[in-house]
Amino acid sequence: MxxxxxxxxxxxxxxxxxxxxxxxxxxxxxxGTDVTVAITGYDPRDLLSGHYIAYQPDWTHTDCQQFPDGNCPKELFCKEARWGEQCRFYIPQTDANALDQLFRSSPHNLQFEVIYSYLPGQTPLAKQLLINQIPWQQYLRENP
Amino acid sequence: MSLTKKTETWVGQHIITREQQQQILAFERSHTNRTFWITAFVIAGILIGLGICLLIAANWQVLPELVKLVGDFALLGVLTYATYWSMQTRKTGLRELFSILSFLAIGATIGLIAQIFHLSGGWTNFAGAWALLGLPFIWLSRSTWINLTWWCLVLTTCPWKHVEKFFSYVWDEFTCLTVLFVIGLYILYNLLKYLVKRFDPYTRLPRAAALLLLASCYLSIAALAALWGLWQTQFPTVLGVHATVFGFLALRLYTAVKEQQITSFKRNAVLTEIYIFLIFMFHTSSLWLSGLGFIGGGLLILILIYCLRQTTRYIKQMEIFK
The missing domain is CATH 1.20.5 (Single alpha-helices involved in coiled-coils or other helix-helix interfaces)
Incomplete structure (x- = not known):
């Protein structure tokens, strides 16, 4: 007992x-310190999977000088993701379609970035998704 | 052998008196609906849980992160305390209800944290964390439902790629193998049933594993039926599905009657009803797409519970089990 x-x-x-x-x-x-990382769709045909964005950091378009030692700590990002090593950014269901259409309609004119909270040695946490340097909610409001 | 027959033998052997036999039968009759009520509590719990989820989901976007987290932790805390209280006061039905809700709330909390902090872990991480944190409930709740769900979570964290490859190869030769498959399942089912009987009722985990395998026999039949084209509308394929499922259940009912096993008969009769209910649900699936439809669906479940209750009552009165 x-x-x-x-x-x-x-x-x-x-x-x-x-x-x-x-x-x-x-x-x-x-x-953590805020760092901005450029992202690319894990699979361009399926950037939005469900209610989250599946992406991968695009290190070629990321400024590595914003990290303390000037190197991009690639191995720390999305460490917990196993399946295809895709990262996730959750978005509300009601905005998913609008964001999806936005991406599909003009993929070359838009620059997607994610602001991470970064502490050396720890897995960075995603805080905000940016489209052309402005928060995605604001971007959708201004470009309905 | 039914309890009436058993007690009759005991009276004949002078193990118990006629009076004691009547007392035993009266006691059993007064406790016959215990399982039913526990089941009703489980369904009520799931419905309430879903109702709360719907309520939160409808207002999800306007809620700040902190409110979501505080609300979720408050709910989990209250449910955990309710589980503790029901364990202390020995209220079986409520213990089942609150344990299930707490167990589900743990999964919901992990999901919520992952969503708020944008964690990228997939199903394996989620199921693993849920199974790990749900362990105390496995030990303390003694709920078969939680045990089975826990095993499902653990099994989904295993690498099934190779098993899947093998089965996909077998499925390709599906038509020729159907009969062998059903026979094999039937043998497996009886073997497992024998194993379950051999287990001590208090060894929860191995027993739950065996029960899960038993349930998987039924699931395999459902999978087999699905391969016949459960989601297709062509008449011959649908007929094939129903023939497979009803055939298997009828076989089980026949064996139960032959061996006078009331429990087995009851279980399979209930499964038949549930299957009929599922067919009905499938054809009225559009009902579930609106809030009002959801309430209608809830009412349909209540009707199903009523039907199941009547069926089990009727089965207990059947002459073949006297």
């Missing part, structure tokens, strides 16, 4: 772990 205290601890353990994880992610995002 498990003691009452152990039972309580076991039941609340997932809750505590998840809370700890969230706080860690919050701290990483809040304390």
């Amino acid at each position: 498990i003691s009452k205290r152990l039972q309580t601890l076991m039941l609340f353990l997932p809750w505590m772990c998840l809370l700890g994880w969230t706080l860690l992610l919050f701290c990483t995002r809040a304390n």
